[in-house]
Amino acid sequence: MEYQITGYQPEKLFHFFEEISAIPRGSGNEKGISDYLVKFAEERGLWVHQDEAWNVIIKKAGSPGAENQPPVMLQGHLDMVCEKLAGVEHDFTKEGLKLLVKDGVLTADGTTLGADNGVAVALMLMVLDDEELVHPPVECVFTTEEEVGLNGAVALDKSLLSARIMINMDSEEEGVGTVSCAGGLRIECARPVKREEAEGTLLKLEITGLKGGHSGMDIDKERQNANCLMARTVWQLLKHTDGKLVDFQGGNKDNAIPRECMASLIYAAPEEAEKAEALAVGMADTLAAEITPYEENFACRVERQEGSRAEALPAEDAKAFVTAMYLAPGGVQSRNMHMDGFVVSSVNMGVVRAEKDRLVLVFSPRSSVASLQEEMKARLGLLAETFGFTSSCSGEYPGWSYKEDSRIREVFAESYRELFGREMKMEGIHAGLECGLFSDALPGLDAIAVGPTLNHVHTPEENLPLDSFERFYVLLKDVLRRLAQQ
Numbered sequence: 001m002e003y004q005i006t007g008y009q010p011e012k013l014f015h016f017f018e019e020i021s022a023i024p025r026g027s028g029n030e031k032g033i034s035d036y037l038v039k040f041a042e043e044r045g046l047w048v049h050q051d052e053a054w055n056v057i058i059k060k061a062g063s064p065g066a067e068n069q070p071p072v073m074l075q076g077h078l079d080m081v082c083e084k085l086a087g088v089e090h091d092f093t094k095e096g097l098k099l100l101v102k103d104g105v106l107t108a109d110g111t112t113l114g115a116d117n118g119v120a121v122a123l124m125l126m127v128l129d130d131e132e133l134v135h136p137p138v139e140c141v142f143t144t145e146e147e148v149g150l151n152g153a154v155a156l157d158k159s160l161l162s163a164r165i166m167i168n169m170d171s172e173e174e175g176v177g178t179v180s181c182a183g184g185l186r187i188e189c190a191r192p193v194k195r196e197e198a199e200g201t202l203l204k205l206e207i208t209g210l211k212g213g214h215s216g217m218d219i220d221k222e223r224q225n226a227n228c229l230m231a232r233t234v235w236q237l238l239k240h241t242d243g244k245l246v247d248f249q250g251g252n253k254d255n256a257i258p259r260e261c262m263a264s265l266i267y268a269a270p271e272e273a274e275k276a277e278a279l280a281v282g283m284a285d286t287l288a289a290e291i292t293p294y295e296e297n298f299a300c301r302v303e304r305q306e307g308s309r310a311e312a313l314p315a316e317d318a319k320a321f322v323t324a325m326y327l328a329p330g331g332v333q334s335r336n337m338h339m340d341g342f343v344v345s346s347v348n349m350g351v352v353r354a355e356k357d358r359l360v361l362v363f364s365p366r367s368s369v370a371s372l373q374e375e376m377k378a379r380l381g382l383l384a385e386t387f388g389f390t391s392s393c394s395g396e397y398p399g400w401s402y403k404e405d406s407r408i409r410e411v412f413a414e415s416y417r418e419l420f421g422r423e424m425k426m427e428g429i430h431a432g433l434e435c436g437l438f439s440d441a442l443p444g445l446d447a448i449a450v451g452p453t454l455n456h457v458h459t460p461e462e463n464l465p466l467d468s469f470e471r472f473y474v475l476l477k478d479v480l481r482r483l484a485q486q
Contacts, residue, residue, distance in 0.1 A: 004099050005106065008470045012129060017122040017469075021114060022096035026082040029093055030054045030144040030152075033078050033121075037142055046128060053155040054078070056142040060128050062135060066484035069136035073163035074127060075434065076120020076170055077146030077153075081253055081458045084111040086208055086260060088460075106464040113462040115454050117146070119469060120169035123476060135480040139163045143434060146170075147255060149186055149395020153434040158441040165408050165483070166447035167476075168435050172217065172457060174468045175420075177412050178449035180428035182216065182345075182366040183373060183399035183436060186254050187380050189361040189389040191320065195311035198244050201273035202308035204264045205233065205280055207250075209297035212259035214458045215348035215364050216431030219257070220332050220341075222294045226250050226261035227352045229291075231325035233283045233300075234263050238322060241276040243267045244312035245322065247354050254350035254364040255432075256458040261352070266310050277304055313354065321359045324387040325352060328361070329379060334372060343430040345372040347380070361389070366430060368399045400436035400447070402428065408448050411486075415478045420471075450475075 001022065005014040025033040034054035041048035047059040056078075062069055082092035088110035098109040107113055124140040127133060139161055144152030171178040207226045212218075227250040237243060243265040250261030267273035284300035292298055313321070333345040345367035353360040363380055367373035377393065384391035403409075409426060416424035435447045452472040455463045 004101055005466065008466050010126065010130070010473065013122055013126045013469070013473055014466070016125040017118055018099060020118055020121050021099055024093055024096060025078055025080055025114065026092045027079040027145050027148040030078045034144070040125065041128070044128065049160060051155065051157065053152050054144045055152045055156045057160055058128055058140045060138050060140070062137040063133060063484060066134065066136050069484055069486070070165060071137035071139055071163040072480070072483055073139045073141055073161060073166045074124050075141040075143070075166060075168045075438070076117045076124065077143045077434065078121060079145055079147050080114035080116065080118065081112050081147050081256060083252060083256060083458060083460055085460045101466070104466050106466055107462070111460055112458065113464060115462060115464040116172065116457040117170045119452055119454070119464065123169055123473060126473065127476070127480070133477060133480065134484050136484045146434060147253070150397040150432065150434055150437060151395060153437045154397070158438065161442065164442060164444050164446060166435065166438055166445055167408065167479070168433060168447060168449040169451045170433055171449040171451040172454040174453040174472060175416065175422065176425045176427060177409060178429050178433065179406070179409060179426050180368065180402040181400045181433040181436065182368040182430050183370070183397055184364060184366040184432045185396035186394050187363040187365065187377065187391055188394070189324070189380070189384040189391045191317065191359045191387070191389040193313055193317045193357060193359055195356065196314060197309070198266045198268070198312040199309045200266050200268040201270055202246065202264055202266050202305040202310060203243070203273055203276050203280065204262070204303045204305065205230065206260070206262045206301045207299070208260050208301070209299045210259040210295055212257045212459045213456065214431060215255045215257050215350060216346070216366050217429065217457070219346045219348065219430065220343050223257045224291050224295050224298070225330055225349060226258040227325065227349050228330055229287055230261040230263050231322055233280060234265070235322050235326045236283055237265060237276050237279060238318060240279060241267070242269065242272045243276055244315065245318035245354070246310045246312050248321070248352060249354065251351040253458070254348065254362045256350060257348060258350060259459065266308060266312055273304060277302055317359065320387040321354065324361060324383060324389065325349065328363070328383060329376070333376065342428065344368055345376065346430065347376055366432065368428065368430070370399070397432055398436040398440055400433060400439055403446065406446050406448070408446050411479055411482050412448060412450065415475060415482060419475060419478060
């Protein structure tokens with residue numbers, strides 16, 4: 001293939017990233033990238049295991065003199081969040097990414113970049129391919145469906161792993177080691193509905209231009225949720241005008257803060273449609289005044305379409321749907337003020353759907369305190385019950401507790417200090433990592449999560465500064481060398 005990234009070393013590291021970017025790998029569609037890894041390992045005579053969930057483990061013996069050192073697990077996930085800008089035509093199930101390099105920064109054209117967690121995949125391929133590297137035995141673990149509940153890590157047979165040192169590469173800030181994380185799950189609330197024919201003037205509403213972001217890492221940055229803003233607007237329309245709700249669609253992933261949302265209502269009386277239009281425009285102005293200091297690209301389009309026919313929701317169903325959204329908890333729920341306001345628990349209403357025969361709300365709660373997570377599950381269950389929804393939980397994964405004594409943390413700190421003359425920061429995060437699942441299954445596991453700098457993950461603005469990626473491989477090589485010689 002013709003490579004776009006030039007001028008960075010080692011050249012193969014960046015080539016590997018481009019190769020995997022050409023393979024569609026959204027959550028649930030990882031067979032292609034999984035088969036690529038199996039072929040890669042077989043061509044190099046490496047031990048490889050692929051399971052029914054398309055997870056892959058590849059093992060490489062230690063370099064000469066380090067064959068008997070304790071093995072190290074390198075780990076990351078294969079799948080990516082598939083988001084694109086409105087109007088961009090891209091089929092994530094069939095098409096690879098179109099990469100762009102500008103001023104040393106890598107992006108994708110109108111879509112997410114998949115550096116979360118493609119950087120880890122490329123880094124492990126580089127370690128497995130580099131015959132000059134000094135390293136202990138390595139066990140590279142590539143998991144699937146991380147972005148939709150850590151499903152691959154749950155399914156993986158961890159008895160195949162002998163390593164008790166783990167380097168997860170799904171952290172997103174150079175110079176920072178992640179040493180604990182929140183647990184999470186997915187909660188879906190659904191209510192059956194029978195639509196009814198209606199005709200008149202259709203009022204269409206569309207919210208666009210919000211920043212969105214990762215529902216864990218960005219939940220405390222005042223990123224507005226398009227679903228919540230639309231629910232607030234439509235609730236006012238249903239309360240003050242005589243219309244019927246036809247559609248309501250917002251968000252694509254429960255773990256991404258929704259950037260866009262659309263809704264529509266139909267009005268039998270023209271004067272009610274005019275009244276609703278004026279009210280919607282007024283609400284848009286109100287929202288803009290409230291949020292544009294930090295959501296400067298917010299826009300709300302209001303459009304009337306005369307002479308329309310539609311299948312609308314009955315008034316009782318529409319009221320339950322919109323009121324549940326309006327009252328649903330959202331954003332940061334609790335902080336630890338002894339840790340500079342570190343977010344302890346949060347919830348994101350990531351997906352809302354008014355389908356043909358059911359209404360759907362999908363939430364992503366997170367917490368590093370188990371009791372608070374249970375409390376949020378109870379609250380969302382009660383919300384669902386109150387408004388005639390049934391709720392179900394899936395993809396639950398544990399948090400990862402801080403380990404007081406950690407050799408791998410010390411090695412990274414020492415290496416970073418000597419290489420770059422600065423101290424490496426160690427912190428917990430309010431996002432889910434697979435470290436908790438591996439720690440539960442492998443007693444005594446000593447883990448850290450690290451990586452190069454990634455910006456705006458889970459959004460089409462996702463980008464990777466290439467010099468950070470280059471420096472991180474220098475750090476990883478030095479850490480492996482130290483572990484080989486300890």
